[in-house]
Amino acid sequence: MTDNWTVVVGIKQVPDEDDVTIDPDTGTLNRAEAAAILNPPDRNALEAALQLKDEVGAEVIVFTMGPPTATPVLDLAVALGCDDAALISDMAFAGSDTWPTSLTLAYATEYFDADVGIFGEETTDSSTGQVPPGIAAHLDWAQLTYVEDLDPRPEDDQLVATRDVEGGHEVVAADLPVIVAVGYGDNEPRPAGLHRKLYAETEFEPIELDAEELGIDPDEVGLDASPTQVGGMDTADPVEREQKVVDSVEDLAAAIAEEGVV
Amino acid sequence: MPEVDVDEYKDIWVFIEEHAGEVAPVSWELLAEAKQLMDEKPDDEELVALVIGSDVDDVAEEAIARGADRVLVADDPIFEPYRADPYGKQFRELVAERKPDIALIGGTTTGRDFAGRVAVPTHAGLTADCTQLGIDDEGHLEAGRPAFGGNVVATIKCEAHRPQMATIRPGVFEPLDRDENREGEIEHVDVAVEEDETVTEVLEREVGDTADITDADRIVAAGGGIEGDLSPVERLAEALDAEVAASRKAVDEGWIQHARQVGQTGKTVRPELYVAVGISGAVQHLEGMNDSDVVVAINNDPNAPIFDHADYGIVGDLFEVCDELVAAFEDADDPQEVLA
Numbered sequence: 001m002t003d004n005w006t007v008v009v010g011i012k013q014v015p016d017e018d019d020v021t022i023d024p025d026t027g028t029l030n031r032a033e034a035a036a037i038l039n040p041p042d043r044n045a046l047e048a049a050l051q052l053k054d055e056v057g058a059e060v061i062v063f064t065m066g067p068p069t070a071t072p073v074l075d076l077a078v079a080l081g082c083d084d085a086a087l088i089s090d091m092a093f094a095g096s097d098t099w100p101t102s103l104t105l106a107y108a109t110e111y112f113d114a115d116v117g118i119f120g121e122e123t124t125d126s127s128t129g130q131v132p133p134g135i136a137a138h139l140d141w142a143q144l145t146y147v148e149d150l151d152p153r154p155e156d157d158q159l160v161a162t163r164d165v166e167g168g169h170e171v172v173a174a175d176l177p178v179i180v181a182v183g184y185g186d187n188e189p190r191p192a193g194l195h196r197k198l199y200a201e202t203e204f205e206p207i208e209l210d211a212e213e214l215g216i217d218p219d220e221v222g223l224d225a226s227p228t229q230v231g232g233m234d235t236a237d238p239v240e241r242e243q244k245v246v247d248s249v250e251d252l253a254a255a256i257a258e259e260g261v262v
Numbered sequence: 263m264p265e266v267d268v269d270e271y272k273d274i275w276v277f278i279e280e281h282a283g284e285v286a287p288v289s290w291e292l293l294a295e296a297k298q299l300m301d302e303k304p305d306d307e308e309l310v311a312l313v314i315g316s317d318v319d320d321v322a323e324e325a326i327a328r329g330a331d332r333v334l335v336a337d338d339p340i341f342e343p344y345r346a347d348p349y350g351k352q353f354r355e356l357v358a359e360r361k362p363d364i365a366l367i368g369g370t371t372t373g374r375d376f377a378g379r380v381a382v383p384t385h386a387g388l389t390a391d392c393t394q395l396g397i398d399d400e401g402h403l404e405a406g407r408p409a410f411g412g413n414v415v416a417t418i419k420c421e422a423h424r425p426q427m428a429t430i431r432p433g434v435f436e437p438l439d440r441d442e443n444r445e446g447e448i449e450h451v452d453v454a455v456e457e458d459e460t461v462t463e464v465l466e467r468e469v470g471d472t473a474d475i476t477d478a479d480r481i482v483a484a485g486g487g488i489e490g491d492l493s494p495v496e497r498l499a500e501a502l503d504a505e506v507a508a509s510r511k512a513v514d515e516g517w518i519q520h521a522r523q524v525g526q527t528g529k530t531v532r533p534e535l536y537v538a539v540g541i542s543g544a545v546q547h548l549e550g551m552n553d554s555d556v557v558v559a560i561n562n563d564p565n566a567p568i569f570d571h572a573d574y575g576i577v578g579d580l581f582e583v584c585d586e587l588v589a590a591f592e593d594a595d596d597p598q599e600v601l602a
Contacts, residue, residue, distance in 0.1 A: 099388075138382055166521045167472050172463065230416050236413065236415055242572075242574065253590035262591065
């Protein structure tokens with residue numbers, strides 16, 4: 001059996017989607033003014049990792065792939081209880097789609113010799129959910145996605161998950177090492193403790209890793225290594241609606257009945 | 263990245279998602295849409311249904327009746343229930359051997375789990391949660407997906423890699439009716455996986471809620487405003503003979519199953535009547551219900567965006583409005599009587 005699990009958590013800084021606006025004239029997106037926040041589903045990933053730390057004494061290392069301005073999300077993760085943090089940053093990564101992104105995160109997961117890699121279900125800025133299974137595929141590890149609950153079984157070198165499937169649930173046992181994607185909202189993230197928060201903000205400095213240190217060939221990542229390209233953007237056409245606001249439930253019931261849809 | 267001769271890749275594959283003999287409806291929707299795309303493909307190419315499972319002869323035959331020219335069947339107990347690792351290995355072997363040009367997969371939890379895994383080793387371009395598909399003049403797949411909450415539709419292409427893969431949101435396309443006279447070839451392929459190679463084991467599986475909101479004529483949908491109490495929405499749904507659905511907020515809060523989520527990362531619905539209860543009207547939600555015939559909004563915030571996207575709206579406490587509406591419809595044996 002594996003002594004002392006090493007758990008890595010991959011997180012991302014994203015623009016706050018409530019702040020992203022569209023220029024109605026040009027149809028272009030204004031992301032620059034949006035506040036940068038921790039990808040909300042990553043809160044659940046961090047909580048799942050910290051629960052493993054509580055339950056089996058795992059060491060939890062968090063990393064993010066992004067520009068140096070992304071370090072506040074690492075500070076937050078350390079404040080929440082992660083033991084160490086790494087910024088994975090290199091110009092070579094620019095323009096990566098999910099293929100090279102999952103490759104980079106797979107290298108980072110191996111770099112830390114992880115037994116378990118935990119990620120959020122998806123990022124709110126691209127919303128693909130493809131990266132965690134992609135990491136598992138690059139590493140040829142087991143994968144557990146849409147996870148609601150984890151049950152570590154160190155005596156068997158297994159991680160057991162309850163996961164969401166269409167219309168129900170299943171319980172799956174995975175042999176270590178394993179990649180986990182935690183369902184958005186499926187646990188209650190803890191708040192940061194005060195001492196830990198002070199430490200994260202004043203003393204803590206994350207490790208910095210670039211492509212070379214991770215052993216990544218720059219030709220394997222970035223825009224040129226991305227199989228997909230954005231071919232164009234169209235604004236979605238609004239659907240015309242009556243927009244009648246009625247004053248009473250009777251009027252509403254009558255309007256519904258008149259449409260002949262009940 | 264390896265250079266890929268894209269001209270070697272042919273045919274459109276559709277992954278038929280099957281659990282214990284039950285086929286996810288999105289699989290048939292994709293076969294129908296892929297059949298349309300075949301019009302843009304050279305005549306010698308085929309529409310191929312990929313059926314992986316255990317005892318799936320009936321599913322293979324239905325795939326022909328639903329539009330497939332050929333069905334590739336990998337039939338073995340190892341494939342029931344679904345697991346990413348054996349399914350992934352089987353798919354990878356088949357792609358290496360047969361070189362499909364396009365592979366379409368339903369955007370369910372299982373479909374996304376599968377697609378994310380299989381796209382990597384085949385170095386495929388994979389686009390998530392698509393709502394539009396097309397083929398451009400050069401024969402490349404154009405996969406349209408709502409981006410940035412649904413304010414825009416981004417068209418994603420994969421010109422230099424194969425297969426071109428996409429997960430497609432359930433409910434977007436109409437399935438073909440079964441036609442038992444349709445002809446096609448069923449081909450059993452070698453099973454490429456053995457149980458001692460697998461790294462996962464399904465200990466329990468419980469699927470109780472098999473409702474399909476994409477098929478519903480009437481829907482009552484719950485949003486964040488219900489604050490964890492689904493009962494008024496359920497009562498109204500019962501009174502209207504409607505299915506219960508939800509916004510992402512209500513799903514993420516754990517109040518309702520993900521299978522009933524409308525909009526981004528959920529499903530597209532097109533009922534005759536859509537009643538949005540306590541739903542603010544974020545674009546991510548709207549783009550999943552815009553095709554509804556009649557939209558009714560119930561919300562206590564007069565400034566909620568949902569009112570701009572509804573035919574009829576009422577500002578008020580949703581718990582009171584729902585119950586009064588239930589009473590109004592229950593008092594009338596024939597709903598038309600509420601007009602009187």
